[in-house]
Amino acid sequence: MNNKTILFLGASNYFLDAARYVKEKGYKLIAVDNQELPKAVVKSIADESYSISTIDIEKVYELCINKKVDGIYAGASEVNIPIAIELCERLGLPYYTNKKQWEMSTNKRIFKDKCIEHGIDVTETFDIGDDKLDDMKYYPLVTKPVDNNGSTGISICKNKNELKEGIKKALDNSKSKNILIERYIPSDSVIIQYTIQDGIVKYCGMSDKKSKKIKDNAAPVMALQVFPSIHESEYLESTNAKAIKMIENQKIEYGAIWIESFYYDNKFIFNEIGFRYGGSLTYYPVEYFYGINQMKILINHSLFGNGLYENFSDLPETNHDKNKLYSILPIQIKPCTIKQIRGIDKLRNIQGVHEFVQSHSVGDTIPGSGTTLQVFGYLHVTGNSIEEINDTFKMSKEVLNVSNENDENMLFTIWEI
Numbered sequence: 001m002n003n004k005t006i007l008f009l010g011a012s013n014y015f016l017d018a019a020r021y022v023k024e025k026g027y028k029l030i031a032v033d034n035q036e037l038p039k040a041v042v043k044s045i046a047d048e049s050y051s052i053s054t055i056d057i058e059k060v061y062e063l064c065i066n067k068k069v070d071g072i073y074a075g076a077s078e079v080n081i082p083i084a085i086e087l088c089e090r091l092g093l094p095y096y097t098n099k100k101q102w103e104m105s106t107n108k109r110i111f112k113d114k115c116i117e118h119g120i121d122v123t124e125t126f127d128i129g130d131d132k133l134d135d136m137k138y139y140p141l142v143t144k145p146v147d148n149n150g151s152t153g154i155s156i157c158k159n160k161n162e163l164k165e166g167i168k169k170a171l172d173n174s175k176s177k178n179i180l181i182e183r184y185i186p187s188d189s190v191i192i193q194y195t196i197q198d199g200i201v202k203y204c205g206m207s208d209k210k211s212k213k214i215k216d217n218a219a220p221v222m223a224l225q226v227f228p229s230i231h232e233s234e235y236l237e238s239t240n241a242k243a244i245k246m247i248e249n250q251k252i253e254y255g256a257i258w259i260e261s262f263y264y265d266n267k268f269i270f271n272e273i274g275f276r277y278g279g280s281l282t283y284y285p286v287e288y289f290y291g292i293n294q295m296k297i298l299i300n301h302s303l304f305g306n307g308l309y310e311n312f313s314d315l316p317e318t319n320h321d322k323n324k325l326y327s328i329l330p331i332q333i334k335p336c337t338i339k340q341i342r343g344i345d346k347l348r349n350i351q352g353v354h355e356f357v358q359s360h361s362v363g364d365t366i367p368g369s370g371t372t373l374q375v376f377g378y379l380h381v382t383g384n385s386i387e388e389i390n391d392t393f394k395m396s397k398e399v400l401n402v403s404n405e406n407d408e409n410m411l412f413t414i415w416e417i
Contacts, residue, residue: 002025002026002027003028004027004028004070004071004303004304005027005028005029005030005067005068005069005070005071006022006027006028006029006030006069006070006071006072006073006299006302006303007030007031007032007060007063007064007067007069007071007072007073008029008030008031008032008033008042008046008073008074008075009032009054009060009072009073009074009075009077009080009083009084010031010032010033010042010054010074010075010077010080011031011032011033011035011040011041011042011043011046011049012033012035012039012040012041012042013041013357013358013359013361014075014076014077014279014281014357014359015031015042015073015075016041016042017281017295018073018075018295018299019031019042019045019046020045021295021296021299022299023045027303028047028048029042029045029046029047029048030046030047030048030049030050030063030067030069031043031046031048031049031050032049032050032052032054032060032063033049033051033052033054034051034052034053034054035051036051038361038362038363039361039363039364041361048067050063054079054080054083055079055083057083057086057087060083060087061087061090061091064087064091065091069091069093070093070302070303071093071094071299071302071303072084072087072088072091072093072095072302073298073299073302075276075295076274076276076277076278076279076281078106078276081097081102081276082099082102085097085098085099085102093302094301094302094304094305095301095302096253096254096255096298096301096302097252097254097255097275101250101251101252101275102275104250104273104275105257105273105274105275105276106147106275107146107147107176107178108144108146108147108180108272109146109178109180111270111272111273112125112180112270114246114249114250115246115270117246118242118243118245118246118249119242120239120242120243120246120268120270121267121268121269121270122269122270122271123142123182123183123185123262123269123271124182124183125180125181125182125183126138126141126181126182126183136160136163138183139157139158139159139163139184140156140157140158140184141156141157141163141166141181141182141183141184142154142155142156142157142166142180142181142182142183142184143155143157143163143166143167143169143170143179143180143181143182144170144179144180144182145170145171145173145174145175145178145179145180146174146176146178146179146180147174147175147176147178152173152371153169153170153172153173153174154170154219155169155170155219156184156219156220163181167179167181185262185264185269185271186264187262187263187264188208188209188210188211188262188263189209189211189260189261189262189263189271190206190207190208190209190229190231190235190260190261190262190263190268191206191207191209191225191258191259191260191261191278191282192205192206192235192240192243192258192259192261193205193206193207193256193257193258193282193285193286194243194244194247194256194257194258194259195255195256195257195286195290195292195294195297196247196252196253196254196255196256196257197253197254197297197307197308197309197312198253198254198306198307198312199248199252199253200312200313201244201247201248201252202290202292202312202313202315203236203240203244204286204289204290204292204294205227205228205232205285205286205289205290206227206228206229206231206232206235207225207226207227207228207229207285207326207328208225208226208229208230208231209222209224209225209260210222210223210224210225210226210415211223212414212415213370213414214332214370214371214374214414215368215370217370218369218370218371219370219371221330221370221371221372221414222280222328222330222372223330223413223414223415224327224328224329224330224415225280225327225328226325226326226327226386226389227285227289227325227326227327228289228325231263231268235261235268238268239261239268243259243270252275254297254298254301254307255275255276255294255297255298256275256276256277256282256283256286256294256297256298257273257274257275257276258273258274258276258277258278258282259272259273259274260272260273277294277295279372280328280330280357280378280380281295281355281357281378281380282328283295284354284355284380285326285328285380288326288354288382289326290315291315291316292309292315293308296308297309323384324382324383324384325382325383325384325385325386325389326354326380326381326382327380327381327382327383327386327389328378328379328380328381329378329379329381329393329413329415330372330375330377330378330379330413330414330415331375331376331377331378331379331400331411331412331413332374332375332376332411332412332413332414333360333366333374333375333376333402333410333411333412334366334368334374334410334411334412335366335367335368335374336365336366336404336405336410337363337364337365337366337404337405338360338361338362338363338364338365338366338402338403338404338410339362339403339404339405339407340362340401340402340403340407341361341362341401341402342400342401342402342403343399343400343401344356344358344400346399346400347379347396347399347400350392350395350396350399351392352381352382352383352388352389352391352392353379353380353381353392353396354380354381354382355380356377356378356379356380357377357378357380358376358377359375359376359377359378360376360377360402366410376402376411379393379396381393381396390417393413393417394417397411397413397417
């Protein structure tokens, strides 16, 4: 069993926890990333590493053949997961998703159709050509590419001119040149988590997500997530069974799924799905509350083609303490080139800090994009109340320092601490 070899498509901080797990299990780890240390931090602990672009499929394929790779892991990367699907198909290796399932989860239009098919509410969509813009009476509207994530290409439009600009921006950010024009829902969202093993779909919690803009001309991005959602019992009663049925009907056998839904007018209005764990590493709160580690399920399936947990359908919620709150705070960074990072070790030792997921390293140049590219890291905190969690946020802010060439601390949060 310990002779197994797994190849990672990526070696950034987002893969570090998974890499430590692989090494702990005694498997051989090969890391592929065209970036070098310190950005490609997994290269420091991998058995072998190669400076190959993950999108150079032929070179990665040859490496897999030469190294007799048993499994491929792409984490939460929407760039690398389709590459892993293709490689595993060519190599005859197991992978948790296929092209059809992945298309459903990354094409917003297909997802909306699946929701409607299963009686789940979705945002109203408009098909507007240039000749109909003058007749549009519903504002504000949201324009978005059907095939992009991280708030990329999304605009909130309050009038005809903004709608024209929003359509152009969405088209520019769509690989397929397909966009959606939707009614704007004036509501924060909830994020629902599911885990699938052996074809069994398990609900794994939900959070309230607060969103704000980093800058005026950008789309709102996540400012804070808090588990469990105040709407959880209502969701479980009204919508959970429909969502599980929808997932089951996609013939999904393994994986992690999150669904973003607006809670508005006493209804859950589904907006987006991700067939992966969240980029802030949402497998941490899932394991904290439900004792299920989605990352380990994916790695185990990649290497062995089967499940990690015995009697998955009857797995008890041993870690589910409804009296605890779990929060994820994105810590943003102003446009700069990172010169020095201080205080991460002190940060991790603060009582209440469960994990810190670092996104950037020394030498990175941060654009003023107003998107998730401006997140330095995600702070995971537990506590008995929002006040206690907020106190932990304040202590964390005091010890963490990421400076530019002028030794100025460039960190901030769009959520008020």
